[in-house]
Amino acid sequence: QQQVKQSPQSLIVQKGGISIINCAYENTAFDYFPWYQQFPGKGPALLIAIRPDVSEKKEGRFTISFNKSAKQFSLHIMDSQPGDSATYFCAAAGNNDMRFGAGTRLTVKP
Amino acid sequence: KAGVTQTPRYLIKTRGQQVTLSCSPISGHRSVSWYQQTPGQGLQFLFEYFSETQRNKGNFPGRFSGRQFSNSRSEMNVSTLELGDSALYLCASSLGTYEQFFGPGTRLTVL
Numbered sequence: 001q002q003q004v005k006q007s008p009q010s011l012i013v014q015k016g017g018i019s020i021i022n023c024a025y026e027n028t029a030f031d032y033f034p035w036y037q038q039f040p041g042k043g044p045a046l047l048i049a050i051r052p053d054v055s056e057k058k059e060g061r062f063t064i065s066f067n068k069s070a071k072q073f074s075l076h077i078m079d080s081q082p083g084d085s086a087t088y089f090c091a092a093a094g095n096n097d098m099r100f101g102a103g104t105r106l107t108v109k110p
Numbered sequence: 111k112a113g114v115t116q117t118p119r120y121l122i123k124t125r126g127q128q129v130t131l132s133c134s135p136i137s138g139h140r141s142v143s144w145y146q147q148t149p150g151q152g153l154q155f156l157f158e159y160f161s162e163t164q165r166n167k168g169n170f171p172g173r174f175s176g177r178q179f180s181n182s183r184s185e186m187n188v189s190t191l192e193l194g195d196s197a198l199y200l201c202a203s204s205l206g207t208y209e210q211f212f213g214p215g216t217r218l219t220v221l
Contacts, residue, residue, distance in 0.1 A: 032208045034208070034209070034210075036212075041214070042214055042215075043114070043200050043202075043212030043213050043214045043215050044153075044200070044212045045212065046209065046210070046211065049209070089152070089153060093208040094208075096165070096166055097166070098143075098155065098208055098210075099155075100145075100152060100153040100155075101152070102152040103152055103153075
């Protein structure tokens with residue numbers, strides 16, 4: 001029962017470009033939306049998170065955009081670097097439940 | 111502050127055996143959650159323990175069980191291993207909120 005749909009499955013971006021990953025959720029009880037970054041052989045690391053009372057949150061080159069009415073949120077990576085190459089997971093949590101998207105494998109080409 | 115630690119990091123077992131994985135959360139964190147990560151299914155929630163009590167459970171068979179000790183360390187047990195149990199098992203700790211911190215995982219291979 002997938003409650004968080006993430007796209008695309010994989011993404012290739014040139015160095016300096018913008019990477020955009022999208023997620024959609026179903027459960028309106030969700031009120032916490034984090035993004036995780038995972039490198040091979042490592043566990044996921046919390047990158048940035050947003051609550052639905054704001055439509056955008058920026059931390060350095062990473063920005064979350066949130067559309068409550070559409071039940072969608074996205075991660076934008078500005079000036080993408082080869083070191084950003086990793087798998088990114090979105091998640092949605094609330095009402096004692098947390099669901100993850102299937103992940104997006106990002107490759108940033110030099 | 112030390113991060114979440116998981117032991118062992120790698121494990122090879124055969125079908126029918128049982129396995130126990132261990133997780134030590136970040137100091138002060140009372141919640142420990144376990145996830146199974148596979149290429150096809152992504153991150154699947156197994157269960158969460160808070161102050162030694164199972165607070166939430168995912169949709170996994172009874173062969174998967176866990177417990178938490180008074181020092182918040184947690185163990186996960188899988189009995190009667192199947193080939194499909196081969197996965198990366200991740201543990202995440204938190205203060206009881208949704209902000210979770212993951213360990214490096216235990217790579218389990220079932221032959």
